[in-house]
Amino acid sequence: MKQRTIANSVEIVGIGLHKGVPVKMKLEPLDSNMGIVFYREDEGVTIPLKIENVVDTKMATVIGKDGVVISTIEHLLSAVYAYGIDNLRVVIDNDEVPVLDGSSSGYCMLIEEAGIKELAASKKAIKIKKNVEVTTEDGKRVALKPSNHIIYDFSIDFDHPVIGQQEFRFDYSIEEYKENISRARTFGFLHEVQYLRSQGLAQGGSLENAIVLDQSKVLNPEGLRYNDEFVRHKILDAIGDMALLGYTLVGEYDAHAGSHYLNHLLTKKVYENEENYEILDLEIANEEAQVFEMAYSKVQA
Structure with a gap:
């Protein structure tokens, strides 16, 4: 199996969630072994997608370098990761990725518009060999576990009549991602939105790009x-955050009440011990390559 990039450059203009200003973003093909690279053209700064470049995880996953940041990258990365794109340049003229409708479905359409191109080099994947887990005192948990499949299992428990307890198990394929994950929107509570706006944040947030709840209803x-759109969106975010591993994942992600912050700690913890993982060459690892071939088969390159 070969590495992937997009076949053609594509461009989009959208609103940033927090500043509420227009953002122009262009996706460009990259050659083998270049990885995912962000470029702030207004600042002239390149920020590779690496764990060490994560600078904030409070409201979103934010990467930065030399004081220049790019925020809210997780929805775009979720779609890029789901489509198996290994190499890509993201050119952006502001500090936020466009929020679009609050899901990743627009980015799926953008990738399909660009097309997918196979490259000469063999595709690599990271296979989880041992359980790696991050927990908190209040019962939140994120973990990666050994598996020959690609699975995301997430549960949440909100004291809200519309949300309550929800759990979703996602067995990865591109088609399943498009149908069951990509359309799930980010969500927030009215009192939180009001507070964020008082702090100069969420200026671009609206009912057009997020689910907003008051105390009793949507x-x-x-x-x-x-x-169960809420827990599905949590999986969407987690897929984007796992892109920071730098390779496509073979294993099971399992979480209860996970967050961008805990996901970041999890990706760091994986690499703390070489016994936790193995980097596979999917030209050689036939069993794992078949998993991806089946997952990719219904989407034309």
Whole structure:
């Protein structure tokens, strides 16, 4: 199996979630072994997608270098990772990736518009060999476990009548991602939105790009896309955050009440011990390569 990039450059203009200003973003192909690279063209700074370049995880996953940052990268990365893109340059003229409709479905369409191109070099994957877990005193947990498949299992428990307890198990393929994960939108509570705006944040947030809830109901007039849209969006975010591993994942991600912060700690912890993982060459590792071939098979390159 070979590495992937996009076949053609594509461009989009959207609103940043926090500043609320227009952002122009262009996706460009890269050659083998170049990885995912962000470029702030207004600052002239290149920021490779690496764990050590993560500078903030409070409200979103933020990468930075030399004092220049790019925020809210997780929705774009979720789609890029789901489509098996190994090499890509993201050119952006502001400090936020466009939020679009609060999901990653727009980025799926953008990748399909660009097309997928196979490259000469063999594709690499990271296979989890031992359980790696990060927990908190209040019961939050994120973990990566050995598996010959690619699975995301997430549960949440909110004291809210619309959300409550939800769990979703996602067995990866591109088609399943498009159908069951990519359309799930980010969500927030009205009192939180009001507070964030008082702090100069969430200026671009609206019912057009997020699910907003008051104390008892969803305020969006169209309602939910899935009854369990909230936990599905948590999986969407987790897939984007696992892109920081630098390789496509073979293993099971399992979480309860996970967050960008805990996901960041998890990716760091994986690399603390070489016994936790193995880097596979998918030209040689036939069993794992078959998993990806099946997952990719229904989407034309």
